[in-house]
Amino acid sequence: MPIGHASTNASAIAHMPPAADRADCICEPWPMFPGVDASTSLHPLSQESDAVNYAREHGYVVLNGVVSEAAVSALKARVVDLCVQNGLLDSHGAFVPSGLPHPSLYSDPRWIALQQSVVPDPAFMALGDHPAILQFLADVLGEPVRSRCGDICRIAPAGSPVQTTRPHQDDWYLNGPPLAWTAWFPLDPCPPDHGGLGLLPKTHERGLRPHQGQVSGEAGCETAPDECWHMGTVNPGDVVVFHCRTVHRAWHNLSPHAARLSVDFRYLPTSIDLTTLSPAPVGS
Numbered sequence: 001m002p003i004g005h006a007s008t009n010a011s012a013i014a015h016m017p018p019a020a021d022r023a024d025c026i027c028e029p030w031p032m033f034p035g036v037d038a039s040t041s042l043h044p045l046s047q048e049s050d051a052v053n054y055a056r057e058h059g060y061v062v063l064n065g066v067v068s069e070a071a072v073s074a075l076k077a078r079v080v081d082l083c084v085q086n087g088l089l090d091s092h093g094a095f096v097p098s099g100l101p102h103p104s105l106y107s108d109p110r111w112i113a114l115q116q117s118v119v120p121d122p123a124f125m126a127l128g129d130h131p132a133i134l135q136f137l138a139d140v141l142g143e144p145v146r147s148r149c150g151d152i153c154r155i156a157p158a159g160s161p162v163q164t165t166r167p168h169q170d171d172w173y174l175n176g177p178p179l180a181w182t183a184w185f186p187l188d189p190c191p192p193d194h195g196g197l198g199l200l201p202k203t204h205e206r207g208l209r210p211h212q213g214q215v216s217g218e219a220g221c222e223t224a225p226d227e228c229w230h231m232g233t234v235n236p237g238d239v240v241v242f243h244c245r246t247v248h249r250a251w252h253n254l255s256p257h258a259a260r261l262s263v264d265f266r267y268l269p270t271s272i273d274l275t276t277l278s279p280a281p282v283g284s
């Protein structure tokens with residue numbers, strides 16, 4: 001999730017080195033499940049499908065081709081335009097450093113302006129409200145879901161490990177009941193070395209870990225060296241879906257120039273009364 005959270009230990013984290021990368025971690029490939037029921041190609045996955053069961057048991061699942069590549073490439077074109085307009089990317093798709101003393105994008109006015117333009121964009125909202133993803137999450141949760149519960153457009157600059165998202169649980173940021181799920185869509189082909197995601201399976205059932213830090217990409221939780229990360233390549237149209245307590249992270253974007261672009265959407269069960277939730281912490 002990271003998008004700034006007040007914490008008591010921000011200064012200790014402000015100078016943390018970049019998160020360890022794949023070479024220092026035990027990893028195995030994630031399974032991929034078909035996003036659309038091939039027998040009908042109309043109705044998304046059924047309530048007790050393998051993918052639904054895998055998501056419930058492991059706290060995450062990766063669906064292949066859940067939306068059309070065309071829907072994603074239209075959104076990508078819009079995001080790239082807005083990134084260029086806001087001075088975040090040059091015309092070759094390379095990230096333009098801010099020149100600010102702190103490298104975090106999440107406090108960069110250009111990035112905040114990008115969110116203000118992307119989040120209300122019809123192509124962005126349509127992807128977050130895609131019937132296949134709403135249906136899939138309703139099947140996982142056993143009830144309809146509410147969208148627009150925290151949606152973000154991300155850039156992972158190439159060759160800037162300090163900006164790589166550290167291991168964390170979204171629940172730490174969300175300040176609500178631990179019932180939210182996220183759908184993360186790459187806007188480009190995204191192998192692990194292009195800033196892809198890693199997840200620790202089954203951690204959604206093992207509580208909230210202590211987190212330290214304030215600035216996204218630098219804040220995070222402890223992970224043990226013997227924990228096995230699931231990771232793999234996703235392409236436009238695929239989605240990584242995960243529970244808000246599933247520990248996840250990004251890997252460093254090692255590509256020579258291209259920033260990794262992605263969007264992520266959050267969902268809650270409709271039975272949650274939003275008026276009972278406390279306000280987000282200062283700084284979020």
Ligand SMILES: O=C(O)CCC(=O)C(=O)O
Nearest residue numbers: 001002154165184250264
């Ligand atoms: O895209 C990233 O680098 C991090 C994504 C993430 O942490 C999230 O979607 O919750």
